[in-house]
Amino acid sequence: MPWECGKGWWPMIEKAAAAIDSFNVANPENPIEVSQIKQKFGGLRIYCYNAPEDIRQLIDEAVAASWHTCEKCGSTTGVITNLEGYRLTLCPACRKEIKPRVISKRKIIITR
Numbered sequence: 329m330p331w332e333c334g335k336g337w338w339p340m341i342e343k344a345a346a347a348i349d350s351f352n353v354a355n356p357e358n359p360i361e362v363s364q365i366k367q368k369f370g371g372l373r374i375y376c377y378n379a380p381e382d383i384r385q386l387i388d389e390a391v392a393a394s395w396h397t398c399e400k401c402g403s404t405t406g407v408i409t410n411l412e413g414y415r416l417t418l419c420p421a422c423r424k425e426i427k428p429r430v431i432s433k434r435k436i437i438i439t440r
């Protein structure tokens with residue numbers, strides 16, 4: 329299953345993924361099903377079914393940490409989620425490399 333987010337978040341996901349893997353090895357008849365791991369609106373999303381409380385907590389921790397961790401490089405310094413145009417959680421250095429979405433400069437001329 330692809331992890332549809334930047335490498336900066338992979339270490340956080342790995343912790344939950346390792347717990348899910350070992351749960352599934354121990355419970356092959358009733359495994360946790362992970363349907364999607366992705367970035368949405370600047371935060372990490374992990375969709376899964378059948379996760380027990382302790383693993384759900386690990387997932388919640390990863391999701392909560394994503395809001396304070398640069399999705400690209402994993403830095404936790406000066407990380408903010410940009411709410412204009414592109415919505416990404418990045419550190420200042422990675423933010424510089426990403427160009428904001430181009431907004432049309434065309435003006436609407438109203439004639440009467």
Ligand SMILES: [Zn+2]
Nearest residue numbers: 398401419422
């Ligand atoms: Zn970064």
